[in-house]
Amino acid sequence: MIRVSGLTKQFGDFQALAEIDLEIPEGSLTALLGPSGSGKSTLLRIIAGLETPDGGRVEIDGADATGVPPQRRGIGFVFQHYAAFKHMTVYDNVAFGLKIRKTPKADTQRRVDELLGIVGLAGYSARYPSQLSGGQRQRMALARALAVEPRVLLLDEPFGALDATVREELRQWLRRLHDEVGVTTVLVTHDQQEAMDVADRLVVLNGGRIEQIGTPREIYERPATPFTMGFLGPTADLGGEVVRPHDITLSREPVSGGHEAMVRRVHYLGFEVRVELELAEGGSVFVQITRRELAELELHDGDVIWARSETLRAPEPRPPAGAEQVS
């Protein structure tokens, strides 16, 4: 378990982190999610000991780690650009931490072979990083980080340098790996879809502060702040009420709580349809409906209809165990 309290960090005039309090439960896969400059990477690097905080405390497994150098924190770290040891083979890369710990050769060999098997690089031990693809390099970096059996695994935008298909594939793979190995994992990303897909807990950061902590579903359906609402997906302003475009239903007859609007244009986007409405009270809004709904409504440009928000709420979250929200 990682506990962070009162963490602050300043770079010149820039406040990277402002009084961060956070608990990361044992065995979880937590994503630190936020736009660039939100402090998510700084927070991760402070947990790793690669950056020193101006104030506050970091605890790993109940022990104060604030002044402990990265070498003795029991962490594994994966960098966005792999940080592969270019002059070493895949085998030597993965074995590096074990050799530093003077692990017996036979044990090192067994552990490295096992890990290369897990990350799907079994036949690649004699290759050099320059002979691997980006995805393979990142899997090698993961094996290298896991070789020393870290108490926590920290990943800084690990898929950021990969193309979309590989990214999605590695995401699924990381999720399965986490379920198998079970090590407490913290992942930094600016991609909300990636965070929701892979993590079981999200920490949304903005401007060096935590906006919200919760499961992907809680955060998507019950965003605590306008920032979280906007960052996790598209929004529509329906007469002052900010909702998701897919939470608006349309009807041909006036309905209570409905807003009168005129269909300006219907956009076909494959499996979904976007309807651009001009509200009678002023302003325009995009509504997302299915092809079936469109067929039932028989909408045409210029039709007058009524739009009403019907947000599907997640059940009220249980009081989070020890993880209070800081805004």
Place this chain on the structure above:
Amino acid sequence: MIVPSWARLSLRTFVLIYLAILLLAPVGLIFYRTFEPGLGAVWDSITTPEAKSAFWLTIKITLIAVPLNTIFGVLLALILERKQFRGKALLNTIIDLPFAISPVVIGLSLLLVYSINEPVGGWLADRGIRVMFSMPGMVLATMFVIVPFVVREVAPVLDEVGDEQEQAAATLGASGWQSFWRITLPSIRWGVAYGVVLSTARAIGEFGAVSVVSGKLVGKTQTLTLLVGERYGNFDVHGAYVASGLLALIALVTLLAMTLINPRREHA
């Protein structure tokens, strides 16, 4: 840029003629003149006691100055690239000082510090250490002259490699020392090698600074370059050619080493 073929051809011819007149002809002539009187005469000329002494002194000075400068240069490059501190720009300028100052001036300035009539030189002389007109002074002069060569080769490589690999090594448990030997040094090795070759060539060829601090004691503080100067001054022209030929040979070996290292350096 599109250049007509006749222009391209004459451009190439011009460059080749320029290089031939300026570089190849004089160096080629040195070898020609060296071997003109026959191999026996060459052998006699390079096996005189003062020639042997000059050769070994040059080697000794180089073997002391270059390794020390290599350690210092790598350290300096690490400080410049990995640390933030005040006065970094100033330090960067100071490193290039030997490029800008004439070697003779460097020799004279060393004389000003280490001459036995000056406080520092006198203090050392009282303790039995004679710097001027002996080998320590010549090593100092050589080291002064070659200061920029390793730093300026290694620093850009360090910059390009970045410090992420070192950070990764730290998270895997490597101490600073382990990280230097296992990660940093292997990544900059070709830059270091290139710096060593360049500074070796410069150390062997140094004349001005060494000339001032050596006292030119024949058989004692005379290096190969000083021997060339002395023989030429004494109208022993063939002797001067032979010693120059030896220097030029060392230079060619250096050039060969550079050619072998350079492609690796660029692909590292």
